[in-house]
Amino acid sequence: MLPSKRPSDAAAGDENGRGGDARGPGSGRRRARAAAGAVTAAPQEIDEDLHSRQLAVYGRETMRRLFASDVLVSGLNGLGAEIAKNLALAGVKSVTIHDVKTVKMWDLSGNFFLSEDDIGKNRAAACVAKLQELNNAVLISALTEELTTEHLSKFQAVVFTDIDLDKAYEFDDYCHNHQPPISFIKSEVCGLFGSVFCDFGPKFTVLDVDGEDPHTGIIASISNDNPALISCVDDERLEFQDGDLVVFSEVHGMTELNDGKPRKVKNARPFSFSIEEDTSNFGIYVKGGIVTQVKEPKVLCFKALRDAMTDPGEVLLSDFSKFERPPVLHLAFQALDKFKKDHGRCPAAGCEEDAHSFLKIAAAINEASADRKLDTIDEKLFRQFASGSRAVLNPMAAMFGGIVGQEVVKACSGKFHPLNQFFYFDSVESLPTYPLEPQDLKPSNNRYDAQVSVFGSKLQKKMEEANTFVVGSGALGCEFLKNLALMGVSCSSKGKLTITDDDIIEKSNLSRQFLFRDWNIGQAKSTVAATAASAINPSLHIDALQNRACPDTENVFHDTFWEGLDVVINALDNVNARMYMDMRCLYFQKPLLESGTLGAKCNIQMVIPHLTENYGASRDPPEKQAPMCTVHSFPHNIDHCLTWARSEFEGLLEKTPNEVNSFLSNPAQYAAAMRKAGDAQARELLERVSECLNKDRCSTFDDCISWARLKFEDYFSNRVKQLTFTFPEDAATSMGAPFWSAPKRFPRALQFSAADQSHLNFIMSASILRAESFGVAIPEWAKDTSKLADVVNKIAVPTFEPKQGVNIVTDEKASNLSSTSVDDVAVIEDLLAKLQEYAKMLLPGFQMKPIQFEKDDDTNFHMDLISGLANMRARNYSIPEVDKLKAKFIAGRIIPAIATSTAMATGLVCLELYKVIAGEHPVEDYRNTFANLALPLFSMAEPVPPKVMKHKETSWTVWDRWSVQGNLTLAELLQWFADKGLTAYSISCGTSLLYNNMFARHKDRLTKKVVDIAREVAKVDVPEYRRHLDIGVACEDEDENDVDIPLVSVYFR
C-alpha cells in the first residue's frame, strides 16, 4: 500500500542540538533491568509469521525492546481503548489498563470493547477479556483502584487519557525524576479537539530518528582537495543532506578514506557532495568506493509537564491554515481542566451558562499567562470546544490512539523521533454547516449520545441511514468497520453497509487486522469482519461480499447498486484497484474517501464530486525497476540479486514445469503453437522443456541433489567465468575507458565447498524443491547437512570452458553466422521431434508440479532457495549478503505495516465522513492529509479542485459528461461534434478503437450505428437496463488544438 502523492518530503524537525552520548537514559534503563535480572521470563522469540509486516517497519531489535516493555494505560474511554488495542497488537510485554470509573451509555460511542451489558461495570475490568483476545503473547491485566505513584514504578511507559492536571503534574514529576525515568504521556480528546503531551525524561536517546534506511552512493571520483569533492555515478540521485555523516569503503587509490571514520557532508547535490576533509595529501583516487550514511543516535531533553505547561516551546503544527491555533488550544484545554475542577463535570452540550463560565475561566487564565497571552479569544471556537468537550468521538479516538500508540513504541524502543512535546489538533470543519440548536444536542440515553452532543440528531439520523460501500477488509477495512459501527453509520434498516474483499485471513494479518482471531485463519475476511463489527454494534446493517472490485464484477456492483450509494470508502492495498474505484466513483458521481499506509506513513485523500479532482488526476511516478542489463549481468546491490533470484525461481520451478505440463497434456496443440510462433523465444522454451524431460530429469532424490549441485556450478561459477572471459577485468570500451567501472562490480566465480554451510543450504533447498516439482519422494535425511555433504561430494562436475563464440574473426563459422543464428524454425522442428521421444520414456499421465512462490510459509524452502540464490550471487559480486528475513521483505515485496498508522488514517477519514454525509460543505472544509508518525509529521491541506476545461461557451471538468440523444451512426456522431466546432479524430470504447480518421478501413464504419460498432469491435454488450453507451472521444478544435472533452454518453434507446 503506497501512501500515494506524498507531499514534498518535509524534513524532520531537528530542533535540538545533537549529543553524542549514546548512553542515554533509555538504553541505560534497559541495561539496568537486564542486569538486575528483573526480566524473569526467558527472552521471548519473536513470532515472525505473526509480526512480519511490523518487523518490516521496526526490525528485530526494536521488536525485542517492545517485548520487554510494561505499559500502563489509564482511562478506558474510547481513546484509552484505542491505545490499548494498538499496544496489544504491537506486542509489548504487558499492558495494564486502569480505571476507577464505571461504564456509562455515553462510553459506547468511543470504546469498541464495550456493549450495553457492560454498563455499570468498571471500565477497565469490562475491557480486559476482549483486549486479551487481540494477542495472547501480551500480558493484559486490569487495575481498578485509585492510582498512586507506587503503581507507576514497574512500568517503562505510562499513558493517561482521563486525568486532571494536578494529578498529571504529580505523576509526571514522579516519572520524570524516577531512576531510570518512566516515559509519561498524557492525551485527551474532547469532541473535535485533541491533545498529546510527551515527557520521556531529562535525557532520552533516540536510536533511529526517521526509520529510513541509511542512504548510500556509488563513487565515481574523489578530488585531492580541501574540502574534497566526491562525485557519484549518475544512475541514482543521492539523498544526502548537509550535515549528514558518511563513511567510505572499497575506495581504491585514496585508501585513507576507508578508515571507517564518519565524515560530515556539505554542499550536497544530486550526484556529488563535499566532505569536511583535506585530501590534498591523500593517495590519488583510482576507482571503486561506496559511501554510506551513518545514522547517529540523538539525545532529547524533555521538560516536565509542570515546566512545559508554562513554556510549551515549539508546538508541532498539523494544518498550516491554522497557524495560530496551537496556543489557543493550549489555553482551551487548561480552561477545561479548571472548569472540571470547579464544577466536577464537563460543560454541557449547547448550554449557554456553561459556555459563559468556560469563557470566563479561559479569559482569566489568559490574563494570568504573562508573555504568552493571546490578544483576543475566539469566542465561537471556545464555545464549540466547551459544548462538545465531554464527547470522546470515535474518529478522534482512532486518530489519537494511533499517535499515542506510536509514541509509546518510541518510548519503549528508541525507534523513531518522539513528539517533542505538545501536539494539538482540531477538526471543527467536521461540524455541519447549519447551526445546531441546543435541543438537537440532547442525549436520549442511547449509544450515540456523545456523538449527538457534538453533531446533533439530524446528522446522526442521516449517518444511520447512509448507504455505504467499503472496498477491502484488510487492515484499513477492519478499522473502518469498527469506526463506522461506533459512529452508527448504516446502522438502521434504511441504511446499508456493503463490504467486499476476495481475500482470506492469514496469520500475518493478525498483528493489525484486529477483527480477526487465530481461529479465523482461512476464512473470508469480509464475512469475519462483518460479524465482528455487528458484535460491536448490533444495529449495523451490513452485507459482506467476496467479490474483487474490478471490471469482472460489474454484474454484482451494477448500475442500480452504484446509484443507491451515498459514499464509497476505499480500504485497498494496491494502486490498480484504487484507480478502478476512482473511475467508477467518477462515473457514478459518488464521493470517494481514499487512504493508504506505508509503515509509519499514511495518506488520505478526499474525492468529492465536482468539488475536488479525482484520485487518478495526479499520480506518483511508478516504482523504479532496476535495468534489465544490471539484473542480468551487472548487479551492484542486494535488490538486484534478489530480483534475479526471484525470476530464476519462477523460471525453474513454476514456468518450466507449466510449460512441460502443457506440452504433455496436448503435444500436438503445443507443437502447433510453437511452430506458429517460430521465434527465438519459442526455441528457448522448447530447450527448457527438453532439458527437463531428458538431461535434467529427476527420478530419485540423488538426481535432485546432482541437479542442484550442477545448477550451483552453472550459476555461480560457469556463468561468471563466461562473463569475465567475454569482459576480462582489464577490458576497455572503444573509448578506452575501463569496462568494469562503477557502478559495475567485477564478479569472481565461487568454488563449491561442502564445508560452506551456505553452499549446502542452497543445495538442500534447491534439491528439495526440485524433488517436489518432479513428485520425487523427499527422504528424511534431505535436511541433514552432513549426509547431504557426503552425496554432494561424490557428484562429478565437468570442467567449464568459456565459449569462444565472440572471437569469431578467425573462426570459419563466423561468416556463416554460427550457432546463435541458425534458423530458429529448424531448431524448433528438431526439438519437437526429440520431445516426442522423451515423452515416450515417461510414466503415462506424468505431470510436473509447478511451484508458486509463497513468501509467508517458513517451512516450504521457497525463501531459503531465493535467499540462497541471491546471497551466492551477491558473493560473486562482493555485495553484502542479507539474512532470510531481510531477503523475504525485499523479494516478497512485503509492505511494511503497523496498526498505529492504519488506525490514524481511518480516524482522519471518518472525520471527513461527517462532512460528506452532512453534505453542503465547501471544498475549503475538506482536508487531505499526509502524515508520518516516525518524525512525527502531519501535513493537512485543502483538496485540489478539478481542472476546468473550456471550449467556446462551454466549460466542464472531469466530473461532467456529455450526452448525445439518439441511435446515431458514426457519421452522424462526427457531425454532432462538427456542429460544436470540434473534429473528432479518434473514438474509443474501453480500450478498443471504434474509429480513427487515419485508418482507411474505418471509413467503412461511418454508416454503421455507433452502438453496433461497439458490439462488433469492442465486444461491448450494453445491459438491457442501460440506455446509453459510453465512449471516449479525442477532438481538435478549428485551430487543431486538442480539446480534452469529457466522457460522451450516447443514449441510443
Next chain:
Amino acid sequence: MSSPSKRREMDLMKLMMSDYKVDMINDGMHEFFVHFHGPKDSIYQGGVWKVRVELTEAYPYKSPSIGFTNKIYHPNVDEMSGSVCLDVINQTWSPMFDLVNIFEVFLPQLLLYPNPSDPLNGEAASLMMRDKNAYENKVKEYCERYAKPEDISPEEEEEESDEELSDAEGYDSGDEAIMGHADP
C-alpha cells in the same frame, strides 16, 4: 497535458501522423506493432523491424513496453526476447514523452550509438569493443537475414493490417533535443 485516458489515442494518432505504419490487433489500444526502419547512415540502414508496443493501464505514467519481434544484433537489445535496455524507456521515462519520441529519437539514437558498457547482449558488446569491423559485419548480416520487409509482413491470421497512408520515411529528424542513453 491531456487526461491519461486520451493519451493512448492521441499518441497513436501522432505516431500515424508521422507516417509510421501501425499494425493493430483487433483495434485494441493496449498492444500493437510499429514498423521501424534502421536510421539512415547507420549500419542498420535498410533493416526494418516490427516493434511490439504495449501500453499499460498506467500509461503515460508508466513507460510503454518495447520489444523487437524480429532479430537484431545490438549490444543493448536482448537477442532472445528483443527487449531493449534503454534508460529513457525504462528508468528515466517521463509522462511528457510519447510514442513519437520513442520512434523518432530514442530508438534511432540507440541504433546509432550503442552503449557496450551496459550490455544486454554481452556477445555483441564484446565484439563491438574488440573488433569493430567484425561487429559491423554481423549487424549487417543480421539485417540482411532477419530484417527485410518480408520478415515483418503480418501473418495471415492477423486480421486487417493498416496499410494505408503509411510508408515510412524520414527517420533522420534530429531536431528533437531529448537523447536516449543506454541503461546504466
